[in-house]
Amino acid sequence: MKKVIGFTTTIPVEVLFAGEYEPCDLNNVFITDVDSLRYISRAEQDGFPKNMCNWVKGIYGVVMEKHIETVITVMEGDCSNTRALAEILSYKGVTIIPFSYPYDRDKSILKREIEKLMKALSVDEKQVFAIDRKMLHVRAMLEKIDIMTWKEKMVTGYENHLWLIRSSDMLGDFVNYGTMCENFIKGLMKRDAIKGIPIGYIGVPPMVSDLYEFIESLNAHVVYNETQRQFSLPFLSRGIVERYLAYTYPYGIFVRLKDIQQEVKRRNIRGLIHYVQAFCYRSIEDVILRKLTGVPVLTIEGDLPKPLDGRTKMRIEAFIEVLKHNKEKDL
Ligand code: SF4
Numbered sequence: 001m002k003k004v005i006g007f008t009t010t011i012p013v014e015v016l017f018a019g020e021y022e023p024c025d026l027n028n029v030f031i032t033d034v035d036s037l038r039y040i041s042r043a044e045q046d047g048f049p050k051n052m053c054n055w056v057k058g059i060y061g062v063v064m065e066k067h068i069e070t071v072i073t074v075m076e077g078d079c080s081n082t083r084a085l086a087e088i089l090s091y092k093g094v095t096i097i098p099f100s101y102p103y104d105r106d107k108s109i110l111k112r113e114i115e116k117l118m119k120a121l122s123v124d125e126k127q128v129f130a131i132d133r134k135m136l137h138v139r140a141m142l143e144k145i146d147i148m149t150w151k152e153k154m155v156t157g158y159e160n161h162l163w164l165i166r167s168s169d170m171l172g173d174f175v176n177y178g179t180m181c182e183n184f185i186k187g188l189m190k191r192d193a194i195k196g197i198p199i200g201y202i203g204v205p206p207m208v209s210d211l212y213e214f215i216e217s218l219n220a221h222v223v224y225n226e227t228q229r230q231f232s233l234p235f236l237s238r239g240i241v242e243r244y245l246a247y248t249y250p251y252g253i254f255v256r257l258k259d260i261q262q263e264v265k266r267r268n269i270r271g272l273i274h275y276v277q278a279f280c281y282r283s284i285e286d287v288i289l290r291k292l293t294g295v296p297v298l299t300i301e302g303d304l305p306k307p308l309d310g311r312t313k314m315r316i317e318a319f320i321e322v323l324k325h326n327k328e329k330d331l
Helices: 013-018 026-032 037-045 054-065 082-091 107-120 125-150 157-168 174-188 211-217 226-231 240-246 253-266 281-292 310-330
Strands: 004-007 022-025 070-076 095-100 197-203 220-225 271-277 297-302
Touching: 013 022, 013 107, 013 125, 022 026, 022 157, 026 054, 026 157, 037 054, 054 082, 070 082, 082 095, 095 107, 107 240, 125 157, 125 174, 125 220, 125 240, 157 174, 157 211, 157 220, 157 226, 197 226, 197 253, 197 310, 211 220, 211 271, 211 310, 220 226, 226 253, 253 281, 271 281, 271 310, 281 297, 297 310
Parallel strands: 004 022, 004 070, 070 095, 197 220, 197 271, 271 297
Antiparallel strands: none
């Protein structure tokens, strides 16, 4: 049986596959569990405060409940809470492998970080290169799923979210994930195009459980999932270091903004829903996003893995109505 290595956000997963480990994105385990609240309760029982981001508590709960022995913690480029999380995990006996994305996007520093990870997992360059080439095939299929969302309009926003978000660990087996993608794409050929006003989703992945379902019920089509798409690393022609440099999520708001502006145009997006997580420092970035994306932005906040509350539903409904009205005016 392969050894499971958990991680707190997207890392160069090629290194883990090259070392024949089973990568495990702890966020995905937490949020896809039918009883994800139990991980939060576990963290709170162990002393985590109530007024803290529930993604962090969820990750901690998963490591404890699933007895994960080794975790790669992204110390820079993801979450301001990770350092404290790494410390408490280490105190609980978990082996921590730190990884950092350089804020200034310095290629030599990122290369050094990837090499450090390779050394920690006893993997050489040749092994990583071989896996990287094989994984490109899966990444290309994920890009196809994304294109089939906004261009052919055959994939729903939720399906797009699911396929791209799971690409951070490819469910622990990239070969099998590739086969799953292939079968999904084949099945799409029988579908009709989805009608509905094109909107985008930006921000950290949602914790609320029925967001896509609700948006789709209002005859809107989510054609862009910013962060989830970034997790799939759709930069196929580059080598591993360049690919993780092109990845926008760890490098600050202005790098992200450029990608958002480009995709808003390319996908003809009429408005954006910006999801912020309660107690997350990234909420401050909303100030910039609201001003510079070039389309109307609705900011919503989530806290627990639960369905949307009535007030947020009403705000989304009103926002989509305005976008539909704007569209009619433009015709
Ligand atoms: S939502 Fe914000 S605070 Fe929570 S884990 Fe993500 S980056 Fe950290």
